[in-house]
Amino acid sequence: MNSFGQLFRVNIFGESHGESVGILIDGCPAGLSLGPEDLLADIERRKGGQQPGTTPRIEEDLPNFKSGLFQGKTTGAPLLICFDNKNTRSSDYEKQRSIPRPGHADFVAAKKFGGFEDYRGSGHFSGRLTLPLVAAGAIAKKLLGSVQIAATLTEVGGYADIEKGIAYAIAQKDSVGGIVECRVSGLAVGLGEPFFDATESLLAHAVFAVPAIRGIEFGTGFAAARLLGSQHNDAIEDAKGTTRTNHAGGIVGGLTNGNELVFRVAVKPTSSTPQEQRSLNTSSGQQEEFIIKGRHDLCIALRVPVVIEAVTALVLADLLLREQHIKRVLF
Secondary structure, three states: OOEEOOOOEEEEEEOOOOOEEEEEEEOOOOOOEOOOHHHHHHHHHHHHHHOOOOOOOOOOOOOEEEEOEEOOEEOOOOEEEEEEOOOOOOHHHHOOOOOOOOOOOHHHHHHHHOOOOOOHHHHHHOHHHHHHHHHHHHHHHHHHOOOEEEEEEEEEOOEOOHHHHHHHHHHHOOOOOEEEEEEEEOOOEOOOEOOOEOHHHHHHHHHHOOOOEEEEEEOOHHHHHHOOHHHHOOOEOOOOOOEOOOOOOOEEOOEEEOOOEEEEEEEOOOOOOOOOEEEEEOOOOEEEEEOOOOOOOOOHHHHOHHHHHHHHHHHHHHHHHHHHHHHHHHO
């Protein structure tokens, strides 16, 4: 549903053109120094700096803490954070209600919810919902202490040069996707809860909750299928678990092995493209040509790195709390 996590649990809510979007965080330990200023850097990164290829929709995105915070410290009660939606233009979507946009959730959402869903700006399926994810991720990063998480955009539209990839999209009057790589350092050995809550299982689960993600690979990834076992295995060099190579991407048997955690995700081209498209008019029962109205990113991948960092932090914070809880119970 709309919740994720076991001990550090988040519940996301809101729609793109509704009154607000936000997140409820349950399980955040008491006594953590926290304020709106701790979230702003990552929130600004998510905006993409209004660079070419990002949406012209500009929101203040100021976090409003409704509960769980007192005198600059978390209280141990659930944290509720809201973000107002102020710069909406819903009429763009009312005109095309009868024509489900290819690549969007319009058609399947209408079928699932009987036409009662909020369709404006993709509603609850919108990338706007990544904003509260980023806010929660910033808090999770504080809990992780010395663990460092860094995601970078390594490819856009098939180009390693990001500017060339964006220029290609603009020249084609179309949208493009990209590749984001995430690296995590400072993790202890043994973090993870196999079988179904293996570290890469939870990371994949969280990553695929981010709109527009189409693939994930850890370490060598799909290239491992073309290697020999003797080539792919990472030789252990010392008692800390340091390995000579890192084909496994820092996870073995579902547990972190003390090396750098490395994974990459594929981000699809934005479904709302300036190109004329063809879809079914559900009112007339006929296919017709149309152009999607509204304000959209030519390359949503530009704003994805900080979102990937956020969901990674959520997973690792939850696993870390589980590990500490288990040790308290046993010892």
